[in-house]
Amino acid sequence: MLRIALAGNPNVGKSTLFNNLTGLNQHVGNWPGKTVEKKTGYLNFRENDIEITDLPGTYSLTAGSPEEEVVVDYLLDERPDLIISVVDASNLERNLYLTLQILEFGLNTIIAVNLNRESERKGYRLDEKRLEELLGVPVIKVEAIEGNQDELLEAAIRQVNSNPPQIRYEFLRSDAIKEFRELLEDVEADFPAEWIIIKLLEGDKRVASMVGEDLIKEFERIRRILEEEHSADADILVSDARYGLIEGLLERSLTRPSLDRVTVSELIDRAVLNRYLGLPILLGVMWLIFQLTFTAGAPLTELIDAGVSHLAGAVQGALGDSAAGSLLADGVIGGVGSVLVFTPNIFILFLLLTFLEDSGYLARAAFVMDRVMNSVAGLSGRSFIPMMLGFGCCVPGVMATRTIGSERERILTSLMIPFMSCSARLPVYVLFTSALFPLIYQGWVIFFLYILGIAVAIITARLLGEVVMGEGFLFLMELPPYRLPRPRTLLIHTYHRGIQFIKKAGTIIFAGSVIIWFLSGFPGGNVSSSILGTLGSIMAPIFHPLGFGDWQSAVAILSGFAAKELVISTFGTVHGAANIAASIQGAFTPLEALSFMVFVLLYTPCLATLAVIKEEAGKRWALFSPLYSVFVAWIASFIIYTAGTLLGY
Secondary structure (H helix, E strand, O other): OEEEEEEEOOOOOHHHHHHHHHOOOEEEEEOOOOOOEEEEEEEEEOOEEEEEEEOOOOOOOOOOOHHHHHHHHHHHHOOOOEEEEEEEOOOHHHHHHHHHHHHHOOOOEEEEEEOHHHHHHHOOEEOHHHHHHHHOOOEEEOOOOOOOOHHHHHHHHHHOOOOOOOOOOHHHHOHHHHHHHHHHHHOOOOOOHHHHHHHHHOOOHHHHHHHOHHHHHHHHHHHHHHHHHHOOOHHHHHHHHHHHHHHHHHHOOEEOOOOOOOOHHHHHHHHHOOOOOHHHHHHHHHHHHHHHHHHHHHHHHHHHHHHHHHHHHHHHHHHOOOHHHHHHHHHHHHHHHHHHOOHHHHHHHHHHHHHHHHHOHHHHHHHHHHHHHHHHHOOOHHHHHHHHHOOOOHHHHHHHHHHOOOHHHHHHHHHHHHHOOOOOOHHHHHHHHHHHOOHHHHHHHHHHHHHHHHHHHHHHHHHHOOOOOOOOOOOOOOOOOOOOOOHHHHHHHHHHHHHHHHHHHHOHHHHHHHHHHHHHHOOOOOOOOOHHHHHHHHHHHHHHHHOOOOHHHHHHHHHOOOOOHHHHHHHHHHHOOOOHHHHHHHHOOHHHHHHHHHHHHHOOOOHHHHHHHHHHHOHHHHHHHHHHHHHHHHHHHHHHHHHHHHOOO
């Protein structure tokens, strides 16, 4: 099987190309020992079986971040047959920097120049054949959003059996470097001696361990000679050589636009990044997302709800009052079905979040929030992107904090993310708002909950900012151009995220529902006197001041410690799939429902999120997070319920 890896900077269309090449024939997991996502896909082209690995987006191979470490480890250990270096046609100066580093490895490489139409609208004109001739590797123009990539695949198959070019920088011709190259002849390595020298000049510890202490001592002498000859630090010398080569290549192959030309992205950014308009626009976008999630999913939700209720009634009617009938109707269908009812809302939310990511707006949201985050919480806007990802699921949101350079900021962001309204909480909101609030207010109630989560998260960072020690980092972020995401790519991303929700319903929620059903019927078959009812009655007084002191709500809160979906699953098991909405209407007033939803929003992260917080921030903070969040949830719900009662609601 031909093994190909896709490499490139963030926002060059690498993952879009990967999705178009492999379609749904993909496997998504984590790299061994890392929480960085690993994507592998397969295709057959001209009777060639091809495995494609989508490497994490990175700007360089200095192994300074987890993403860079993954890419370097892959190139060192896996030795793929070919690297496809994906570059943005309008950002070649920056993108080719990574390409040169890959070529230094001595690996077979081709360059896929993406986004050519967009760059031509900006005024760029690339002579790809001239660049190919100068650099010595195939340069293929592609449009990653289009399905036909035959030219790229044909070039890849041809290049596999070719010899990669040797990248020779001027400083490598130094007599001192030539002297050290001779010493490297006895070092067993599958990589060019020039690559080893370059990495040593950059201070790469892994390569230093490959060379050995004796040669490293000799190399330090060589380094000092080289720095004296060029009057520059060794790592600066290497980066200058790369950029110098890139500039020389592009001078002869690229026509650039005039500097006074204004792009469409720049025109839009004048509004969305405006210091006065930026935040209101962001809030408007968020409101629209939650409004669409609720209203667009309502018809399908009602249809699935009717189907689940009909199925539960049919099973109960066929099996009667037997234990098997109760298990299937109340435990399985009532528990799992009550969660799956909200699958349309979940898929719509994932679709809209994916659209924000792929369109380029998510990076702008971080930029807009930078001033707010910095002034209120002492954090930068880079923390806002993991928080936004937490709207889908807190687990990848916490994982995304590893891209934050400051340890202090990384820990604080990890503690903030559990307050985001993840998709597991959305069924709770949809059920309670649709049952107890008029249609005109339902979207606003959900919007309030999402904004409250963000506000509590920022206040948390403010309160804990003095406790978590460390230095901040200067906030620098590339703003990609706006792009209209391709429907196929949106659907693939939404499918993979949504299917995880369904799998969770079929495993964790199924097991939880069966356990809850058993506890609700043992001993004696009377729910109120069962283990579940007794446990709920013991816990209920804790929630009396919050307005929901019944035992059913207490056990629903308790089950949510494992997974937030189990909150609804518990109501479905206790009340039955056909009676859940009516039971909620009889048990809650709108104010009590709002207090309950606020508590569900803010109290302890699920077990999976706590496990990732332990991995990213440490055991101490993983223990602190649930205790702190339960305290915050109780106080917030108490304030809302007490204030609402005093105002006569």
